[in-house]
Amino acid sequence: MASLKHLKVVPKEAHQATVIFLHGLGDSGHGWLPVAKMLWASMPNVKWVLPHAPELPVTLNGGYRMPAWFDIYTLDRSQTPRHEDEAGLLAAVEAVDKLIQAEVDAGIPEDKIVLGGFSQGGAVTALSLLLGKRKLAGYVSLSTWVPLAHKVEALARKDANEIPVFWGHGKDDQVVEYQWGVKSVELLEQLGFKRLPAGETFARPGLRFESYPNMGHSSSPKEIEDLREWITAALK
Known part of the structure; x- marks a missing residue:
């Protein structure tokens, strides 16, 4: 996968930390720009990087080309193992790692970088957490799943x-x-992740899982506020 084009929201003050956030299928970095700008106001030293996925043919949508981090073959979860685009997933993880490396090269320590994503972007984030070698400040996965389970x-x-x-x-x-x-x-718990209490206002090693009633495949003001608190704590 080629170098990822991306949007940047520069910090109001000295650049001390970075959040990289990956959008979902068919979207672009612009889709999460309003959220980044909303959170930017309370994080004066944080730079936001919002990559654009490349256009790929997506099997689920009849081969139509659209912004995608990897191919999606089916939404049928009954298949065991599920048929997933392993090569595409690993290529996306590698491309995102190059963005992380660019921040490190610019002087931002790994423990001052948060990687996150929504839906397909969240799946790439989860795989980056499990397969990567970096010890970032934290990882955020929204409305997604662990691929290659x-x-x-x-x-x-x-x-x-x-x-x-x-x-x-x-x-x-x-x-x-x-x-x-x-x-x-539950899979992450099997891999040794400690389940943390919902509603914690600080970040620590382990997995905080928040459920949002009446929320579909999107975000909500409550989730964004939880995210603001969690990212602020993770980057302290």
Whole structure:
């Protein structure tokens, strides 16, 4: 995957930390720009990087080309193991890692970088957490799932559970069903992640899972406020 084009929201004050956030299928970095600007106001030293996924043919949508981090073959979760675009997923993880490296090269320590994503972008984030070598300040996965679940246990690094993770999911999600998120969180627990209390206002190693009633495949003011608190704590 080629170098990712991206939007940047520069910090109001000295650049001391970075949040990289990946959009969902068919979207672009512009889709999360309003959220970044909203959170930017209370994080004066944080730079936001909002990458654009490349255009790929998506099997689920009849091969139509659209912004996608990887191909989606089906939403049928009954397949075991599910047919997933492993090569595309790994290429996306590698491309995102180059963005992280660019921040490190610019003088931002790994423990002052948060990687997050929504839906497809959240899946890439989850895989980056499990397969990468970086110890970032934290990882955020919203309305998503852990991909390659049938083999990720054998591939996952052993120290991933030492990193703070925020996972948010709407209970009325009709695209990535809420139970997919629940099962993904259970998988992470099997991998040694400690389940932290919902509603914590600080970030620590382990997995904070927040459920949002009446929220579909989107975000909500409550989730964004939880995210603001969590990212602020993670970057302290």
